[in-house]
Amino acid sequence: MTTLPFVGRRNQYLFPAALALLIFIVGLRIVLDNSKNSRSFFRLSGGGYRHIRVSNDEIIEKGCNIFEGKWVWDNVSHPLYTEESCPLLVKQVTCQKNGRPDSYYQNWKWQPDGCNLPRFNALKLLEILRDKRLMFVGDSVQRGMFDSMVCLVQSVIPEGKKSLTRVPHRRIFRAEEYNSSIEFYWAPFLVESISDNATNHTVLKRLVRLDSISNHRKQWEGVDFLVFESYVWWMFNSTIINATYVNLKNVQEYNVTTAYKIALETWANWIETNINPNNQKVFFMTMSPTHLWNWEWKTGDGGSCFGETQPIQHPYWGTGSNLDIMGIVKDVLGRLRVNVRVLNITQMSEYRKDGHASIYGERKGKLLTKEQRSDPKNFADCGHFCLPGVPDTWNEILYGVLLQDYRKF
Structure with a gap:
């Protein structure tokens, strides 16, 4: 059976x-x-x-130059935050609150040729920064990049878990749950100068010590991510600057480009001897241009960036950017054995004559008076950018590079 x-x-x-x-x-x-x-x-x-x-x-596609491209209108995804959503912004950059009538400057997105920038993700950036420090070093333009980065991340952090502290020469934003900080350190020349006090410094009588960063470097040591920038302060008088070299009593007039090269080599020597490439990353941001003369991009009347509401949409390089300085940066960084990533924001920022604070910012810590605003030729600020605005794109690029590097970890 x-x-x-x-x-x-x-x-x-x-x-x-x-x-x-x-x-x-x-x-x-x-x-x-x-x-x-x-x-x-x-x-x-x-x-x-x-x-x-x-x-x-x-992921930024291999071989794509993210610094070559154009600005495209995008009022859907940009701005990435608003003045109202970021109460930490200072008056120098809150152009809307200060009376600027248009907001078009907030709605332009940088579109690289042949690839895309990743969408900024604050939580992912904070995870990258967990137990680490990110420090922006430079002048008030670099402080704008710091302010932008703080605005980009602060909204995802609960109240009571974040703080902004101001100490001499520094601003420190803390994300408590991530044990991380985003910081700004005032060093407009990178090397030491009589302008190293962040609030009480001279503009007209600048004196630079080309061979020393001994005070600054104490603040940079051990920082995980360093982003350096130095340009505008060198160019107040575009030909000469007072400086010392070795002998503090021997003050001489130096050609600006000569002085800049010596100073950058002093900085580079510190990078080479103090940075551990295994656990520290260094970035250098190229010059942020000024837009002082509107005849450079159109048939102008001797005006400035005041009243501009659209980016330049054709090839353009103005007098607000110095090719000799760009060459020095390329040469000095090219000789370093330590890898310093260049954030070449100059050309993309050249197009953005519309993004400056103009008459809607501060002068000597105070908003312009009615009389000063009526004289934009003399009082328009064509160096600093409004926020939200162009510096957010600089940080989108920095984020994309950090994300790509971190993925390889």
Whole structure:
């Protein structure tokens, strides 16, 4: 007699096992397929592993120059924040609150040729910065980049878990849950000068010590991410600057480009001897241009950036950017053994004559008077940018580079 019941019981066990195996294979296939479109990575932090998923559209394509492109109108995704959503902004950059009648400058997105910048993600950046310090070093233009970065991340941090502290020469934004900080350090020449007090400094009688950064470097030591910038303060008189070299009593007039090169070599020597490339990353931001003369981009009347509401949409390089300084940066950084990433924001910022504070900012710590606003030729600020605005794009680029580097960790 055939034992059919036994065969039935065998099939009864085989079928669920086969079904479970099939479900496992399908699930594995889905995971593998998804991995083609996104990448995950982990890092040990605070005693545990943190997980960030990075999709392909967040990765800057290999070989793409993100600094070449154009500004495109985008009033959907830009601005990335508003003046109202970031109460930490200072009056120097809150152009809308200060009376600027248009807001078009907030709605332009930088579109690189042949690739895209990743959408800024504050939570991912904060994860990258977990247990670390990001410091912007330079002048008030660089302080604008710091203010922008703080505005980009602060809204995702709960009240009571964030703080902004001002101490001499520094501003420190803390994200408590991430044990991280975003900082600004005032050093307009990178090397030491009589203008190193962030609030009480001379503008007209500038004196630079070309061979020393001994006070500054104490603040830079051990910082995980350093972003340096120095340009506008060198160009107050575009030909000469008072400086000392070795002998503090020997004050001489130096050609600006000669002095800049010596100063940058002093800074580069510190980078070479003090930066540990295994756990520190250094960036250098090229010059942020000024737009002082409107005849440079149109048939002008001797005016400035005042009243401009559109970017320049054709090839343009104005007198607000110095090619000799650009050459010095390329030469000095090119000789470094330590990798310093250049954030070449100059050309993209050249197009943005519309983004400046103009008469809607501050002068000597105070908003312009009615009389001063009526004289934009003499009082328009065509060096600093409004926020939200152009510096947000600089930070979008910095974020994209940090995200790409972090993915390789």
